[in-house]
Structure formats: C-alpha cells, structure tokens
Amino acid sequence: MKHLLSINDIDKEFALTILDTAAEMAKVTEGPVKKLPTLRGKTVVNLFAEDSTRTRISFEAAAKRLSADVINFTAKGSSISKGESLKDTAQTLQALGADAVVIRHPASGAAHRLAQGRWINGTVINAGDGTHEHPSQALLDSYTIRKHLCAGTGDLSGIHVAIVGDIIHSRVARSNVLLLTKLGATVTLVAPPTLLPHQVEAWPVRVSYDFNSVLPTVDAVIMLRIQQERMSDLYFPSEREYSTLFGIDSERLSLTKSTSILMHPGPMNRGLEISAEAADSKQSVVVEQVANGVSIRMAILYLFIAGSQESING
Ligand code: NCD
Numbered sequence: 001m002k003h004l005l006s007i008n009d010i011d012k013e014f015a016l017t018i019l020d021t022a023a024e025m026a027k028v029t030e031g032p033v034k035k036l037p038t039l040r041g042k043t044v045v046n047l048f049a050e051d052s053t054r055t056r057i058s059f060e061a062a063a064k065r066l067s068a069d070v071i072n073f074t075a076k077g078s079s080i081s082k083g084e085s086l087k088d089t090a091q092t093l094q095a096l097g098a099d100a101v102v103i104r105h106p107a108s109g110a111a112h113r114l115a116q117g118r119w120i121n122g123t124v125i126n127a128g129d130g131t132h133e134h135p136s137q138a139l140l141d142s143y144t145i146r147k148h149l150c151a152g153t154g155d156l157s158g159i160h161v162a163i164v165g166d167i168i169h170s171r172v173a174r175s176n177v178l179l180l181t182k183l184g185a186t187v188t189l190v191a192p193p194t195l196l197p198h199q200v201e202a203w204p205v206r207v208s209y210d211f212n213s214v215l216p217t218v219d220a221v222i223m224l225r226i227q228q229e230r231m232s233d234l235y236f237p238s239e240r241e242y243s244t245l246f247g248i249d250s251e252r253l254s255l256t257k258s259t260s261i262l263m264h265p266g267p268m269n270r271g272l273e274i275s276a277e278a279a280d281s282k283q284s285v286v287v288e289q290v291a292n293g294v295s296i297r298m299a300i301l302y303l304f305i306a307g308s309q310e311s312i313n314g
Contacts, residue, residue, distance in 0.1 A: 003115045003124040004304060006133045007178035015182060016154070019143050021299035022292070029065060029295065038306055039068035042099040046072045047089070048127070049105045054266050054290055055127050055136070059102045062297035068305075071096065086110065090119035098122045100305050108132035123304045131169050131230065137265055138175035140296040142183060144289050145220050148261050157184030162214050164190040165224035165246060165273050168197050169231070172265045173224060177205055188214050191246065194235045211246055215255040223248055223264045223274050239272055249275035253283060261285045 001009060010018070028036060044063040048056050056072070063070045073093075086105075093101055100123040103111050108130030115124040128134040142156065149159055161180055167173045167189050180187050181204045188206040189196065200207060208214050215221070226242070236242045253262060262274075262284045270276045279286060 001304070003111075003126075004135055004300060005111045005115055005124065005126045007135050007138055007175050007182065009135075012182050015139070015142070015179060018139055018296070018299050018303060019146060019154075021303060022139075022143050022295040023147075025065075025298040025302070026292075026295040029298075035065055035067055037067050038302055039063065039066040039099075042068045042305055043097055044068045044070050044100045044102065044301065044305075045093050045096065045098040046070065046127075047093065047101055047103045047105075048072070048074045049103075049110075050128070052104055052128070054293060055104060055134075058290065058293040059125075059127060059136075059297050059301075061294050062301055065294070065298055066301055068099075068301070071098070086113060087117060087119055090114055090117060093122075094120045100125060100301065102127050104128045106130055125300060125304065128171055130171065131174075132171050133175045133178075134171040134265075135175050135179075136293070136297055136300055137172050138179040139300070140289060140293040141172075141176055141222060141263060141265070142179055143296055144263065144285055144292050145180075145185075145261070147292070148285065149219050149259070155184065156180065159185040159220070160188065160218045161185055161220045161222060162188045162190050162218045163222045163224065164211065164248070166195050166226050166235075167191045167200075167224065168195050168235075169227040170224050172222075176222065177203055181205070188218070190214055192236055192242070211248075211252065212255060215252060216257070218256060218260055220261050220263060221248065221256065223262070223268075225265070225267060225269055226272055243272055247273050247275065248278045250277045250281060253278050253281060256283070258283075263289060265289070 046059055060070055102125045103114055104127040110129045111124055111126035126135055146154055163173050177187055188208055190208050190211050264286045268274050268279055
C-alpha cells in the first residue's frame with residue numbers, strides 16, 4: 001500500500017498492525033533515547049493549507065523521532081486551492097525529493113488528487129481533507145480506546161462509542177465510523193438532526209437525539225468541535241440550547257460508567273460542546289490523545305515509507 005488517503009484504504013488486519021506498531025513506537029519514545037534511525041535520509045514534507053496545531057506538530061515530531069528530514073510548508077491563503085496550482089505545488093515537492101507528503105487541505109478530495117495526479121513519486125498521507133476524512137486521527141482515537149478499554153485482548157468488539165455533535169462537518173467522525181466499525185466496535189451518533197449527514201441511515205451506526213439515554217451505555221464518548229468556520233447556515237437556535245442538549249458537563253459525565261473515557265480531537269470550544277470541568281476531569285483523555293497521536297504517526301510514516309520489511313531500529 002502506497003498512500004493513506006482514507007480508512008477505506010486499509011483492512012482490519014493492517015489497521016491492527018498500525019495500532020500494534022504505534023504501541024512499539026510508544027515504548028521506544030518512553031525510553032532514554034527518543035530518536036530512531038529508521039527514516040534517516042528520507043524527506044517528509046508537511047503541506048498544510050488549513051489551520052492546524054496538533055496534527056501538524058504531531059506529524060513533525062513523529063518524522064523527527066524517526067530521523068527524517070522535515071520540510072514544513074504552510075500554504076494558507078495561497079493559490080493551492082485550485083487543481084492546477086496543486087499540481088504546481090506537487091511538482092515543486094517532487095523537485096525537493098519528498099519521500100512522503102503529509103497534506104491537510106480545505107477541499108475534500110485534495111489528498112486523492114495529489115496521489116492520483118501522479119505528479120509526485122512519494123507516499124501521500126491525508127492529514128484532513130475538507131469534511132471528508134482524517135485517517136490518522138481515527139487511528140489515534142482507536143489506539144487510545146484500545147489502550148484504556150481493551151487491555152489484554154486488544155479487541156474492540158463489544159466496545160460502544162458515542163460520537164457527539166457536529167457530525168455533518170466532521171472528517172473525524174467519518175474516519176472514526178469507518179475504523180471503529182471495521183474493528184468491531186458499535187457506534188452511536190448523537191446530534192441534532194440538522195448536524196447529521198443527509199444519508200446517515202446508510203452508515204453502519206445507531207443514531208440518537210437523546211444524549212442522556214446513551215451515556216450510561218457507552219465505553220467512550222468522542223465530543224466534536226462545533227465547526228463554525230464550515231457553517232454557512234444556522235444549524236441550531238443558540239449556543240446555549242446546543243450546549244444544554246448536546247454539550248457534556250460533569251453532571252452528564254456522571255451518567256457514564258466510571259470506567260468510560262471522554263475524548264475530543266481538539267481544539268475544544270470549552271463552554272460550548274464541553275465544559276471546562278469535564279475537559280479536565282479524571283475521565284478525560286484529551287491530552288493523552290495528543291501524545292498517542294505522535295506514536296500513531298510514527299507508525300504510519302514507518303509502515304508507509306520504510307515498509308514492514310525493515311526493523312524499527314533501522
Ligand atoms: C480536527 C480536524 O482538524 O479535523 N482536529 C484535529 O485534527 N486535531 C477536528 C477539528 O478541527 O475540530
């Protein structure tokens with residue numbers, strides 16, 4: 001497999017290989033020497049045409065821990081939003097000798113276009129394309145769930161995950177539904193009808209409009225950011241009403257099992273979809289998700305660039 005554009009690109013077995021490899025990477029980076037020689041001499045380009053904190057620095061940290069050379073290219077507001085200019089950008093990256101291009105772009109399908117255009121020889125990794133997909137986020141979320149809730153077996157079947165909020169605009173939700181169901185988990189989407197995708201009945205999920213009734217049944221709750229920047233219409237009457245019906249606070253969190261975990265991909269709108277107390281509670285693993293993201297991205301870069309035939313230590 002050359003590119004990671006969508007969760008549909010990987011089967012269950014390979015998804016589990018990525019999760020297992022990430023666990024190995026985490027062990028290595030917890031040790032005294034954080035850096036591995038595995039990708040020495042390789043060049044990873046981070047092409048970020050949309051705002052990002054966690055994903056960008058996480059891919060950068062992952063590439064550096066594997067000893068790759070990293071070139072960061074932020075192109076917000078530049079001409080790369082048009083097909084023609086994405087081609088020009090790609091040809092520039094090719095001239096730089098990129099072995100992998102990690103791309104985040106506001107247009108759904110941009111990563112596919114880069115990969116299918118055959119303008120570059122390297123691996124393309126989708127770090128979020130429009131409202132379409134964000135595979136590395138889904139992988140780090142499954143990694144986090146597995147670590148907390150599937151110790152021993154590593155098996156996600158029997159795990160029930162609620163994904164809550166702005167589903168329609170969320171590439172995180174889309175990739176998570178694909179991956180979690182592939183791994184055998186049950187997913188319930190919780191949102192007002194206006195924030196659910198149009199053909200949600202075709203998705204392999206349950207749907208609920210009643211957050212309180214879902215909470216006692218779940219092992220993990222993934223809260224989503226209200227993505228104001230993608231909203232051209234009014235999707236709910238007021239922030240206050242949204243927060244009352246679909247936000248999580250400590251009172252709602254107390255309806256969950258004490259073993260359940262609270263997740264959010266970040267950045268959080270504290271006080272809107274998640275209260276400060278819930279975000280900072282014992283059940284919250286939001287900060288840990290960021291650390292797990294580095295291990296997952298190390299595993300992705302390693303498996304897609306170096307290939308599984310090489311040992312992790314180079
Ligand atoms: C998400 C994204 O960019 O899609 N964040 C992230 O990658 N950490 C979710 C979001 O922006 O709300």
